[in-house]
Amino acid sequence: MKGVTARPGSATAWALSGTAWLVYAFFYAPIVLLVIFSFSDDRNVGRWGGFTLSWYEQFIDHSQLQNSLWVSIRVALLSTAISVVLGTLAALALERFRFRGKRVFDALLYLPVIIPDVTMAVMMLLFFSEGIRIAEMLFGLDLTKGFTTITISHIAFNISFVSVVVRARLSGMNEQLEEAALDLYADRWRSFRYVTLPQIAPGIAGGALLALTLSLDDVVVTQFASGPGSTTLPVFVFGMIRRGVTPLINAVSVIMLAASIVLVILSIVTQRLRTGETGRTLGDRLRRRSDSSLMG
Amino acid sequence: MTLTTAPPPADGPVLLEVTPEFERAAARGDSRRGFLLSLPAYVYLVLFFAIPFGIVVVYSLATRNTIGGTDLAGWNLDSYRRLAEPIVRDILFRSVWIAVLTTLICLVVAYPFSYFIATRTPTIRNILLVFVMIPFWTNFLVRNYAWRVILGSDGPFAAVTEALGVGRQEILFTHSAVILGLVYGYLPFMVLPLYAAIERIDGSLIEAGRDLYASGAQTFRRVLLPLSMPGVLAGSILVFVPSLGAYVTPQILGGGKSTMLGSYIVVQFLTARNWPLGASLSFVLMTVMLTATLIYFRAGGRNL
Numbered sequence: 001m002k003g004v005t006a007r008p009g010s011a012t013a014w015a016l017s018g019t020a021w022l023v024y025a026f027f028y029a030p031i032v033l034l035v036i037f038s039f040s041d042d043r044n045v046g047r048w049g050g051f052t053l054s055w056y057e058q059f060i061d062h063s064q065l066q067n068s069l070w071v072s073i074r075v076a077l078l079s080t081a082i083s084v085v086l087g088t089l090a091a092l093a094l095e096r097f098r099f100r101g102k103r104v105f106d107a108l109l110y111l112p113v114i115i116p117d118v119t120m121a122v123m124m125l126l127f128f129s130e131g132i133r134i135a136e137m138l139f140g141l142d143l144t145k146g147f148t149t150i151t152i153s154h155i156a157f158n159i160s161f162v163s164v165v166v167r168a169r170l171s172g173m174n175e176q177l178e179e180a181a182l183d184l185y186a187d188r189w190r191s192f193r194y195v196t197l198p199q200i201a202p203g204i205a206g207g208a209l210l211a212l213t214l215s216l217d218d219v220v221v222t223q224f225a226s227g228p229g230s231t232t233l234p235v236f237v238f239g240m241i242r243r244g245v246t247p248l249i250n251a252v253s254v255i256m257l258a259a260s261i262v263l264v265i266l267s268i269v270t271q272r273l274r275t276g277e278t279g280r281t282l283g284d285r286l287r288r289r290s291d292s293s294l295m296g
Numbered sequence: 297m298t299l300t301t302a303p304p305p306a307d308g309p310v311l312l313e314v315t316p317e318f319e320r321a322a323a324r325g326d327s328r329r330g331f332l333l334s335l336p337a338y339v340y341l342v343l344f345f346a347i348p349f350g351i352v353v354v355y356s357l358a359t360r361n362t363i364g365g366t367d368l369a370g371w372n373l374d375s376y377r378r379l380a381e382p383i384v385r386d387i388l389f390r391s392v393w394i395a396v397l398t399t400l401i402c403l404v405v406a407y408p409f410s411y412f413i414a415t416r417t418p419t420i421r422n423i424l425l426v427f428v429m430i431p432f433w434t435n436f437l438v439r440n441y442a443w444r445v446i447l448g449s450d451g452p453f454a455a456v457t458e459a460l461g462v463g464r465q466e467i468l469f470t471h472s473a474v475i476l477g478l479v480y481g482y483l484p485f486m487v488l489p490l491y492a493a494i495e496r497i498d499g500s501l502i503e504a505g506r507d508l509y510a511s512g513a514q515t516f517r518r519v520l521l522p523l524s525m526p527g528v529l530a531g532s533i534l535v536f537v538p539s540l541g542a543y544v545t546p547q548i549l550g551g552g553k554s555t556m557l558g559s560y561i562v563v564q565f566l567t568a569r570n571w572p573l574g575a576s577l578s579f580v581l582m583t584v585m586l587t588a589t590l591i592y593f594r595a596g597g598r599n600l
Contacts, residue, residue, distance in 0.1 A: 012512065020412040020424075023405060023483075027431045030442035030480070033452060037445055045444075046451030090337035097330025098323070105334050108341050114589055115582060116541035118558045119352070122578040125565055126355055127348035156344045159337050188329075217435045220543050220558075224565070234437050241441060241548055250445065253438045264433040268426060 031257065038250035045245045055251035065252060068236040071147060075222075075232060076215040079154035084208050086155070087162025088200075092192075094163070095170040096178075112160040121224035124153045128225060145227030153225040154215045161214060162207035169203025170196075202270055209267040216259060356575035364569035375572040379580065384560075384573075391557040394471060395539035398478040402486040402535045403528065405479070410490035410527075411520075415499075425491070432484035440477050440548045447473055447549070469551030477545040482538060486531035493527025494520075533588045541581050557581060 033046075038056075042049025059065055090109055094102065112120065128149050135141040177199070181191035219234045226235060237252055357371035378384055413424045431439065447453045447468040457465035467473045497520065505515035521528075543558030550556070555563070557577065564574030 016408055016412045016415075019405075019408040023409045024427060026480070027427070027483075030439065030446055031431070031434070034438070034442040034445055044448075044450040046446060046448045086337040086340060089333045093330045093334035097326050097333065099327040099330030099334065101338075102330070102334075105338055108346060109337065112341075112345060114537075114585060116537065116558070116585055118541045118543050118561050119578040119582045119585075122561060122565065122574060123345070123348035123352050126351045126571070126575070127344070130351055152344055155340065159340060163337070213433055217437070219437050220562075234435070237441075238437060238544070238547075241444065245441075245444060245448065249441065253435075253441050256435045257438050260434040260438070261430065264430050267433070268429065 034250060034257070035254050038247070038254040040247065040250075043247065045247055045250055055247045058248050059251050059255065062248070065233070065236065068231055068233045071150070071230050072216055072232040072234070075147065075151050075154055076212050079151050079158055079215050080208050080211040083155045083158035083162050083211050084204060087159045087207060087211075088166050088204055090159065091163040091166035091170055092196075095167055096175075109160050109163055112157040113164060117218075117220040120153075120157065121221045124149070124156075124221055125224040144229065145225060146230040149225045149227070150222050150230075150232065153221050154218065157218075157221065158211040158214060161210050162204075165207035165210055166200060166203045169200045169206075173199050205270040206267055209263055209270065213260065213263045213267075216256070216263075352575045352578055355571055356579050358572045358575075360570045360572050366571045375570075375576040378573055379576070384577075387555055387557060387560050390471075390555075391540055391542075394475060394478070394556060395536050395542075398475050398482065398539045399486075399532050399536045401475065401479050402483050403532060406483060406486040406490050406531065407528075410487050411494050413487075413491050414494040428484050428487050428491075432488070436481055437544055437548075439481060440545050443473070443477050443480060444468070444548050447476075468549065471550070473549040474542075474546050474556070477549040478539045478542060481545060482535045485534040485538075489530035489534065490524065490527040493524040493530070497523045530592060533592050537585050537588050540584065 037046055037048070039051050039053070040048045041052035041054070090105075093099065094106060094109070128145055132143045132145070135143050173196075177195050178191050181195045182188070186194070216232075217234060218232075219238050222232050223235045223238070226232070233252070233256065237249060237256075240246070240249055354368065354371075355366060356375055357373070359367045359370065359372065359374060361367050379388065413421055413428075416424060445451055447466070449466060449468070454464050454466060457463065467476070501519055501523070502515055505519045506512075510518065540556075541558045542556055543562055546556045546559050550559075558581075561574050561577045561581070564570045564577070568574075
């Protein structure tokens with residue numbers, strides 16, 4: 001908002017900045033405390049008992065945690081790679097072409113963004129259990145839930161998020177540049193490769209980082225798509241929390257936290273502070289659509 | 297001076313005449329290319345999203361048999377009728393009021409906060425926004441777990457309340473803890489649309505209000521609030537919908553006592569083995585979400 005602030009020094013100005021600092025404290029205090037307690041030498045999760053690295057050592061020695069960490073990383077990389085390709089193609093189709101079935105496709109692509117986690121999780125559970133039964137009945141295949149089913153479910157929601165981010169970038173891009181390239185006898189592929197792609201690259205990078213983040217964070221859908229054998233780190237940790245909290249969980253949480261923060265910083269850097277470009281919600285997409293210069 | 301039109305050179309480039317046939321052919325080519333580009337994602341989403349959704353609808357119409365399996369033959373609405381049973385109804389009511397309270401608290405906290413950010417200079421505003429984006433992107437499970445650590449019986453919250461002389465407070469495994477966790481988790485969802493809405497308001501309108509002798513409160517109620525309504529609505533929906541279907545937060549902070557819709561659905565699948573009931577509840581949740589999204593679009597969500 002331009003041209004108005006509460007009068008400096010007035011009660012309103014003080015109340016506003018006071019609220020702001022309190023909200024920031026509310027956002028960050030729990031995170032800071034968690035980091036501190038992960039170094040605490042006390043068997044209680046929330047008590048300081050001197051400095052130690054033993055919980056991190058336990059994490060490194062814990063074979064199940066290490067396994068689930070690798071599952072998480074593999075699922076995140078594979079699902080991101082596939083959803084970036086499919087999501088970018090879908091974004092190009094929707095932003096640049098008119099075709100039959102476009103409206104249905106648009107709606108279908110939009111649903112995974114807004115569907116509640118739990119509903120998506122239930123869908124995956126029923127689909128895979130039915131699917132596995134049918135595969136067994138028809139082809140005698142012995143499928144189990146695990147790495148493949150987790151990856152499939154992550155791609156199902158990530159395609160949509162990638163395409164939302166790439167579309168925002170495409171819609172903000174000047175279409176005449178592509179037309180100019182075509183007029184200058186570039187074929188479709190070259191015009192895409194040398195004009196469109198370099199311009200939407202930050203959008204694709206942003207989409208990829210969002211997909212990685214969502215894949216690494218997901219608990220609910222993964223829990224329903226994974227079997228007893230292999231699961232991801234957040235689901236394994238969620239199970240641990242429900243059995244009872246230990247300082248080991250503090251250490252693992254801090255590692256996940258660090259991964260999230262690295263990804264946020266990367267995405268802020270790729271978007272050069274155009275934070276609006278990397279949003280993960282409906283509101284973000286809508287806001288961006290109408291005012292791409294909003295956040296600087 | 298006479299005007300002459302030079303005839304096109306005979307060996308020059310062939311100029312394409314734009315005829316209706318040519319345009320139709322171009323449109324067909326476009327249509328084909330667009331369709332082919334969308335095809336991989338289309339097929340993927342039909343296979344792994346639309347069909348699974350169809351299966352949920354079918355299961356919601358099925359019957360649970362005595363051994364905990366599901367009979368798909370003979371569709372009926374029994375599991376939807378069960379939504380009126382006291383146990384299910386209580387959980388629905390509880391989920392709704394927890395979600396409503398979460399939304400209201402987020403709104404009250406986020407409004408002055410977003411106003412503060414929106415009225416800073418652009419440089420400071422960007423820095424402040426980055427510090428909202430960080431928790432927004434941070435692992436949700438971890439952020440809930442942090443509160444579990446803080447609110448635990450030996451945690452800092454108990455120690456602080458004891459030191460303050462208000463008695464050792466323990467709110468872990470209560471509705472309050474769940475609401476706190478949800479507010480913490482979804483507050484950025486309220487801040488970002490509110491900020492966007494307030495930032496777009498022309499500040500001179502507020503000044504005009506004050507010039508015309510409106511009090512601060514009147515200016516807020518008659519000028520600022522109506523103009524920021526799209527943000528209020530968008531933020532409220534973005535907080536209300538995930539709160540209603542929350543699963544992780546009530547599991548971690550609510551213990552067994554505050555079962556919400558999300559956890560109740562999961563229980564139907566993992567322990568109670570009543571898949572039709574779980575499927576019908578998921579369908580209801582999906583419907584609420586779709587309705588909210590439609591309201592959002594209708595009421596200015598597009599303009600936000």
